[in-house]
Amino acid sequence: MNDARKSWLRPAALAALLVALAFAAASCGGDDDESGGGDAASTEIAGLGTSLDEIKQKAREEGEVDLIQWPGYAQLTKEFKQQTGCTVKTKDGATSDDMVQLLTSGQYDGVSASGNASVRLMARGDVAPVNTDLIPNYADVQESIKNQDYNSRDGQPYGVPHGRGPNLLAWRTDAVTPAPDSWGAIWDTNTPYKGKISIYDDSIFIADAALYLKATKPDLGIDNPYQLNEEQFNASIDLLKGLAPNVGEWWADYAKQIQSYANKDVVIGTTWPYQVNTLTADKKPVKGIKPKEGTTGWSDTWMIYSKAKHPNCMYLWMDHMISPEAQALVAEGFGEAPVNLKACALTKNKNHCDQFHASDDSWWDDVYYWTTPTADCGGKGGTCKTQEDWVNAWTEIRG
């Protein structure tokens, strides 16, 4: 090989490589137009049985189901394995964004999606509509939670409701007196708890600011804290920028927040009932409430990935998670209201369903379930800030 040949060979090889890579990159993106779901909701998934018996039979062959869950959601996995032959593998998500990202990696069969993930996932076609005839326990789910905009499209269910709960204002009773009854306890810029406030680290928390403004600044005309116009959005961001210097800790990892409350590094903040339950079980003086302004919350849905590798196991899993037994365990364990009221007879604390207002729909009127902000204000008309705006603003608030 002489030098003259080498001199053109090297750039040529490099160019060929770059072209190949560009093609690879282009083809990676090529398929997302096809999957854009939403129209003609077909519940067919490759490999899914057409009857419950067929599903059960095929599930034995699949032998596995891979789930993305909020920590602590999957219950009775050993029993599930015995009954169906499907080994349950779970991956915890810290935020809804996390979960969307995990699901689209293509390695999971389903997800326990909150509204701010489920709406996006349905629009992207990443989750499939489900045939509820193949999910016997679906009949026992409360009607008021079926066919909501965060778990269905055009009357077609996308998954099964899991449970609902409020985000709580929680504090250490040995450090915060008098006991607060308002979110003002964290939003007041002159708070005595400066540097000891714990706040959820996700753009969805902007809604909590909007919710407080809805109650305290009616002039802004905030109706739905997730659909904010420019003025409402900016007011919420300003409120958050006032809060940021007082925040001791931004949490997304629940274990981190539990540790901080336990060590008194934070004394007040926003949290899930799960952390309050864990801390009180550990005899820590922590209390959590739904403040008078109402609160944000979640109503979660088990959804199936549209290209699930183990669709039969996933169908059985969706049915399993709304069985009274699993519902009772997860409702008490995580601290939420079950969607299958038959669970209420099975909880260890016989008053659990009453305490979590499982069938008291009016209690949930001022709990605003997480959902995705959209430019058309959730279909109400007008121009609202988008999910992207929320995320960008969040980076700025965090500073």
Add this chain to the structure above:
Amino acid sequence: MTSTPYAEPPPRPTVGRRLSTFFYRHSYVGLFLLLLVPIGWLLIGYGGSLFVLLLSSLWDTDPFTSEVVHTYNLDNFRRILEEDVYREVAWRTIKMAALVTIADAVLAFPIAYYMARVAAPRTRNLLVVAVLMPLWASYLVKAYAWRTILSGAGVINWALDPFGLSFDGYSSVGLWLVFTYLWLPFMILPVYAGLERIPTSLLEASADLGGRSLRTFFRVTVPLAFPAVVAGSIFTFSLTLGDYIAPDLITSQQFIGTVIYDQRGTNLPVAAAFTLVPIAVMVVYLIVAKRLKAFEAL
């Protein structure tokens, strides 16, 4: 296949034999096959992913679903340059990386010096094991342990409390301590190796020429070991630059790693664009390090 086992010589060469002849005659083929896997890995696994990273930093996202849209523009870079928060975060991270590197260098040098020049062989081996030991423990365990140490109810505040003092561990100072601890072995080992390589004859020559121990140390040992310190600093600096777990656990401030981690789910192109900041910083750092002959000390 013939059925006559006792055919006349010469016997047909075996497949292995013929292959070996082939490779002997065409030696470059063998070389090519040998290098195919590592070079392919470098080009596709390494270069390819960098290329895709660069490419995706030019993409856009759907404002509603956060899906990546494959249109090409420079908006992400414009945002990173124009919005103050990105600049502040980058600057904060670079400062942290520099301070951690300095602290590690100051801590590592005496330890490495003792190991290389003073300690008896047996103690030296023990020390090497002791330095390496923390690397065997999970990074997460160490980070969470530090959270406990730095907590208001942790051991540092417990020790300070009798003197009426307190220390806000969940701060940049706390993070600096954690990073300094985490990356110290990566500094000690190259410095130790560098010091060990200095020929004793040079030190003796310095003494013969009248150099006292301090003078010898500063005029001979330090300059000769300096490239090794720079080599170690490549690790401490780059590891700090990219880490996202410790900053998330210890402070409420954002660093380059945490911003990328948060954006990767919601705005992958912006995350990709921001990734190019630490890459650019490291390229400059490595060029300087090469000038300082650090690569020969690695």
